[in-house]
Amino acid sequence: MNMVVCVKRVPDTAESEVHIDSSGKGIETGKLSFRMNDADNYAVEEAILIKEKIGGTVNVISIGDEKSDEQIRMALAKGGDEAVRITDPALEGSDGFALAKALAAAVKGMEYDLVLTGALADDDGCAVVGVALAELLGVPHAAYVKKVEVLEDGKRIKVGRELEGGLMEFLEMDLPAVLTIQTGINEPRYASFKGIKAAAKKEIAVKSVADLGLDPSEVGEAGSWAVLESFSYPVVGEKAEILEGDPAETAAKLAAILKEKGLV
């Protein structure tokens, strides 16, 4: 099974303040740490699990600047074989459609049976790239996949999609196909020391948009469906009453409130 996994480097914003930058369309990234997109980490693991089970190759692709090599090398260290990084200033401002076009151009040049992406990116949360990519490649897709089983003939797969309420929808599909992988499908491994050392030596092929046979106008803002005009801070309704004091004090205040409400 020849597989391609798409990974994205994203800022870790779950525990940090997010500040809009002076352009009004970006955020200040100086104090943020970056990591592999959560769902992509599961997609990488799923590809490696399939490779370990039935054999094959895992090609890693990422769109981003050279800093994305950190995430690419992590995927290689865990068991990826080869890697491509698509880097081009023309990609600035791309939405999911424009990114899918760049990925499709790269994937078309590879031999593939299965393309895996994350179910969505933690930064923009669009959940567009994987399914758009499938349509551009002209192959079937399934989104929010939380179970993958390669069927005996190796030409079909059975997948489980996770729907609202945790209901699983099972379907069978022809290969080649694109799956968007949901978190929790497996237990992503840690890279071994040996794997990290080997990955450090691997070459990452860097491609521009032109290398992929695309015109710069097909990507970036010009090639996108939608452009981000501005960010704003969300209007929150009434905010929680914040209890002040050291942990002993806040705990005592909260306990008293719970008692008053008849909850203790």
Add this chain to the structure above:
Amino acid sequence: MKDIFVLMEHRRGELREVSLELLSGAAGLGGTVVAVLLGSGADDFAAKAAGLADKVLYVDDPMFENYNAEAYQKALSALIKEHGPGLVLMGHTGHGVDLAPALAVELGAPLVTDITGLEMDGDKPKPVRQYYGGKLDAHMVLKDADLYILTVREATFQAAEPSKSGEVVKVANPVSEDISYRKFVEYVEPEVGEVDITQSALLVGVGRGIREDKNLPLLEELASALGADLAASRAVVDAGWLPADRQVGISGKTVKPKLYLAVGISGAFQHVTGMKGSEFIVAINKDPDAPIFGIAQVGIVDDLLKVVPALTEKIKELKG
């Protein structure tokens, strides 16, 4: 203004609430609201949709008993080409996410997903969506086009009381060929665990903020002092720290306890959807900007590893 198509979403014999929300929201946008129902023996859904739509386009065919991206995409693109709506709305759900991007690529229609707000500028939508787990709102400008597609977050609009009696127009299935490359197999319910958290009066919700499962006993002690059950965010379930039947949220359970104490949970909308109906919500989180404080009534901004043991002690004291 051109017509607005609203895709009806149904599953296992039920018309999903988001369909009614979207019909209600579309009513305020200006165009003729057309409910598009792809179903099998779904006359009751057609009747329900008609209460909130100006017109219902209903394709009745066994092909549409269960959602299938291939069948849906073929049927919708044919109906869209025939009727020429200016806007297509669908839920940002397990169905919408699986369908909209492929349909948009096929039709060359600009798509914006998971929108949480919508205004129109003539025929052109001006959607708002969230970035960074809800920490920012993004105002999007779409390319000029004849057709736009939007997937809308559940509960963005409220389902109104039925007030229309739209005409139900049965149309022949525009898909003549067999569905070839993607076959629906079955639905499988999530496993039932030992505790049914939807029945719990008091819940302590555990989030990724606990860092490691070795900190879980701290939360277990708090829960047992309170007489509460443990619930979890998806991050905690994905990490294998608590079983899936404890998960609260869009892909887990919907709970309405008397107390929901969210500990180390950021408050992503996918989680909040499942617990915002709780009577009293308390959040403990070290990030003062965590969205969870926007829906909690009382909050503590501090390290949970310090607050939780102190709270357990105080509760024990009060209980004597």
